[in-house]
Amino acid sequence: MSRDTIVLDHIGTLEAAALMRGGRLEDLLVDVDAPRPGTIYRAIADRPIKGQGGMFLRTPDGPAFLRQVKGLAPGQALLVQVTGYAEPGKALPVTTKLLFKSRFAIVTPDAPGLNISRSIRDEARRDALLEIAHGEMGGEAMGLILRSSCDGAEAAEIAEDIRAMADLAAAVMADSEGEAEVLTEGDGPHQLAWRDWTAPADVVTSAGGFEQEGVLDALEVLSGAQAPLSAGASMFIEPTRALVAVDVNTGGDATPAAGLKANLSAARELPRQLRLRGLSGQITLDLAPMAKKDRRQFEQALRAAFKGDAVDTALVGWTPLGHFELQRKRDRAPLETALP
Structure with a gap:
């Protein structure tokens, strides 16, 4: 097996890192103009939210929201860490369990x-x-x-x-103790690549590395909603404000097993696509038609695919309409915010 290639470069002015495996883009980290996960604040408790068991906090980067607070009074200083990227218009998610x-x-x-x-x-x-x-x-x-x-x-x-x-x-x-302050910044893409991509790899740091190694070509494909699958099948991945919709199609295959084959191919490819596109939150899969008896095989394939994924993802299950739902942690920013 050929060694991985780690490419440290920029997309426009944004720091970025790419992991190539066998000539295919396997992972991508892109910085954005938002507080990074891992950032630690000395925050100030602001106001509790009745009925939700949480409290809004003041930080130098805007409001944060802390869940499951107990014994915390407005005006109190505390240390918190950013756990992921905030949804548009919402407060930063934070925790008091620092890592x-x-x-x-x-x-x-x-x-x-x-x-x-x-x-x-x-x-x-x-x-x-x-x-x-x-x-x-x-x-x-x-x-x-x-x-x-x-x-x-x-x-x-x-x-x-x-x-x-x-x-x-x-x-x-x-x-x-003290006023609201940033105590440590979260790691950027280049530091995260060193920290988390630990398998033996060739490292490319020269300017223009993304173009030389084919990363820009892969990004052009990712800019569209369609992701190709095996045997001519495909899936369309479209984020909305409420959720990420994934539609699986069989393409030109009209055989009885076409739906199951397309869905299994989608299960294997989905973690990579979500990882590269930086998509998270609620994800709903509108699968190709298949028999109910094949659902267990699909779930097993999906579970195996996400087992090796770095982003925490909960496989929630089937809806009455036959869709499959997932919940994915927001620890990456959407790629669309970084693409020119």
Whole structure:
């Protein structure tokens, strides 16, 4: 298998990063003019929302909304972290459960304990990582998660990463009093690429890398609603203000199994399309006609496809009209906001 290629470039003036796999665009990160997920504020409680169990907060970047507040009074300062992009006209979604995340380590101030990614199964390696974790976090009350990228990494790199995140977390947690302020910015696309795309890859940083590596050609295809599927089938992906509508068509195939084949192809391709287009929220699939007995096979294919996707997606289920619904976390901005 050929190595992945990571391309660090810009779309217009916006920082962007692309992951190419076998010559195909697999993932895309684009910066936008909005607070990034991961940004940490010292915010000020403003006003509670009766009946919703939440409260609006004041931040330097506008109002934020915190769910499930308890014992929080207007005027009180607190530390919060942006969890995703806000819908148009709505407040920033935030949480008080802060995470300090890097390539190898995630420091969790409110969740003590040392944990290692379950994908690292070699007991000797897990013991070695625990030894590093204890060496760096032994005197800390904060928690630590060592990510799957630690498997095969140098001990010195992991230790340095843990120290950097622990020091940052300690500094931020000690700065909880005062007026509303941005304490840390969320990571931009280039930093996120280094942090999360950890498989061996060739890295292209030269200007014009998107054009040289075929990213711009892929973006031109993504600018349209139609996404091709196997055997001449296709799906149309169209965001509205309320939800994202996905319509699956069989194309010229008129055989009895055409609907199931098109739907299975759509299930395999859907995570990639949503990821590249930066689409999230409520998603409704209007599938090609298929027998009810084939629904389980479709659900299994959809579940397997989303299992490897980085964005949290809940498979909600079937509607009375036979549509299938999903709910996807808004941790990426729509690509349409970045395209010229």
